[in-house]
Structure formats: structure tokens, C-alpha cells
Amino acid sequence: MKIKDLNKYYDKLQLEYGEPTLSSIYNGGCESSPDICFVFMNPTGKNVASTKEWKGRRSPWIGTKNIWKLFYNVGLIEKELFDKIQSMKATEWDEEFADYVYSKVEEKKFYITNLGKCTQIDARPLPDSVLKQYLELLYKEIDIIKPKKIIVFGNQVSTIFLGKKICVKSVRKEEFKIEINQKEYPVYAVFYPIGNGMRNIDLAIEDIKYIMNK
Numbered sequence: 535m536k537i538k539d540l541n542k543y544y545d546k547l548q549l550e551y552g553e554p555t556l557s558s559i560y561n562g563g564c565e566s567s568p569d570i571c572f573v574f575m576n577p578t579g580k581n582v583a584s585t586k587e588w589k590g591r592r593s594p595w596i597g598t599k600n601i602w603k604l605f606y607n608v609g610l611i612e613k614e615l616f617d618k619i620q621s622m623k624a625t626e627w628d629e630e631f632a633d634y635v636y637s638k639v640e641e642k643k644f645y646i647t648n649l650g651k652c653t654q655i656d657a658r659p660l661p662d663s664v665l666k667q668y669l670e671l672l673y674k675e676i677d678i679i680k681p682k683k684i685i686v687f688g689n690q691v692s693t694i695f696l697g698k699k700i701c702v703k704s705v706r707k708e709e710f711k712i713e714i715n716q717k718e719y720p721v722y723a724v725f726y727p728i729g730n731g732m733r734n735i736d737l738a739i740e741d742i743k744y745i746m747n748k
Contacts, residue, residue, distance in 0.1 A: 537565055537678055540671055544651040551664045552652030556584040559653055561675065562593030562636045563645035570643075570746065571681035573672070575691050575726065576650030576660055582624050583632065584653040590629025593636055594646045597624035604727050604735060608742045610642050645679055647672070649691050657729050665694050677715045683745060684712070684719050687738075688726030696721060706737070707744050 541560055548558040559577035574594060577584060582597030595601045599620055606616040615638055622631075639646065649672055650665045672695070676684065686692045692700035696710055702723045710721040724741045725734035 535674070535678060537561065537675065540675060543671055544668075547667060548652050550652075551650075551660070551667065553579065553655050555586070556653040556655070557586060557588070557592060558651045559584055559592050559594055559596075559648065560651060561645065561647035562591060563639040564643045565640075565645065565679050568643050568645040568679060568681045569683065571645045571647065571676060571679065571684045573684060573686045573691060573695065574646070574648045574728075575688060576648050576665070577653045578657050579653060579655045580624065581653065582627050588629070590632055591636060593632065594648055596632045596635075597627045600728055600732065600735075604739060604742070607739045608746065610644055611638060645681060647675060649686075649694065659690065662690065662694060665690070669694060673714045676719065677717070680717065681719065684721045685724050685742065685745060686721060687724055688731065689723075691726075692723035696723075702726075706741055709748075 544558040544560060552558065556579055559581055577594060580598055581595065582588060583590065583592045602611060602616055602619045605611045606613070615635065619635070650660055650668050652664070686695045689700055689702055692702060696712060700723050702725050705723050707722070712719050712721050722741070722745050725731060725738045727735040727738040
């Protein structure tokens with residue numbers, strides 16, 4: 535099975551749990567043993583790739599700015615690309631630029647995905663019951679790419695992914711283990727750095743640097 539083979543399942547769940555006028559957002563980056571797999575929550579309509587008019591890749595954070603500050607500050611994108619992203623309006627992103635950004639993500643050996651692939655109009659949190667519909671698909675995604683480390687963002691995603699109650703501020707830099715298809719992966723829970731979580735972006739940067747260097 536390949537990563538793209540999962541997209542039809544994500545599209546079906548979009549019709550059930552997402553905004554019907556928007557498309558699912560999938561994943562992107564290094565698909566062959568990336569150094570880190572970053573797992574966020576779920577996409578919103580701020581991602582310009584979620585529109586029905588978009589014809590290119592449907593990867594996370596296309597047309598946004600703040601998350602690329604995180605990736606820049608942990609050394610995963612270069613200053614020239616970071617400055618370009620920060621200077622652009624969302625509507626100035628096109629399919630070619632999105633491919634270019636993700637080619638750089640791939641070069642740096644990291645992979646970006648969400649637990650939930652169902653795009654919402656805004657950033658209101660999804661209930662656990664919806665995110666859990668995607669859990670087995672995320673496990674399949676991880677089994678395909680086989681990352682060296684996994685970073686999950688926020689209490690909700692961390693708790694669902696690891697199957698135990700997680701409070702990020704209490705487990706900073708702590709390594710958990712998860713077994714998927716008889717392979718064990720190290721997992722770290724990190725503060726969610728976007729939206730209301732922007733107040734914790736410096737702590738997220740600190741923890742990710744530690745995890746990368748461990």
C-alpha cells in the first residue's frame with residue numbers, strides 16, 4: 535500500500551465529518567523513513583489547498599504562515615524560504631509553490647500530517663469521537679513511511695494517539711513508545727503551537743530541538 539491509497543478513505547470521511555464545500559487535506563514530505571513525523575490535529579479552510587478549485591497537492595499548512603515559523607526556528611526550513619512564505623498572502627500560493635515548499639520538506643527528511651484529515655471552515659475543536667475515526671488510518675500511514683521519531687501536538691491528539699491520558703506540560707521531553715504492525719516507534723508529546731497555542735510556541739520549539747538532538 536502507498537500513502538496515496540489512503541486518500542479515498544479520507545475523502546469519504548470528509549463528506550461525513552468535514553465541511554462539504556471543502557476538500558480533505560492529506561499529508562506531505564519525506565515518505566521513506568523520515569527523521570520526524572509531525573502529527574497535528576485537523577485542517578481548516580485557511581489552507582488554500584482545501585478549495586474545490588485547487589488542482590495541486592493537498593498537504594497541510596498550504597497558504598498559512600505561523601507553523602512555518604516553528605519549522606524555521608528548529609532548523610527545518612531555510613531563511614530564504616521562510617522569508618518568502620512570510621511575505622506571501624494566502625492567495626499568492628499556487629500549486630507550483632506548494633510543490634516547491636514540500637520538496638524542501640522532503641529534503642530535510644520530515645513529514646507533516648494531521649490525525650483528522652476532515653477540513654473544517656474554522657478552528658473549532660473536533661470531538662474525540664471524530665478524531666478517533668482516523669486513528670487506524672494514521673497508524674497505516676505511519677506503517678507505510680516508518681518514521682524514526684513521531685511528534686504529536688497537543689493534549690487531545692497525544693491522548694488519542696497514545697491511548698492514554700496525556701497532559702503535555704507534565705510530560706515534556708518524555709519518550710513514549712507505540713507499536714504499529716510489530717514495529718516500535720518513539721513518540722513525544724509537544725505543546726500545540728498554533729491558534730491559542732501560539733503562546734506556547736517557544737516551549738514547542740525548545741522541546742522539538744531537544745527531541746531532534748536526542
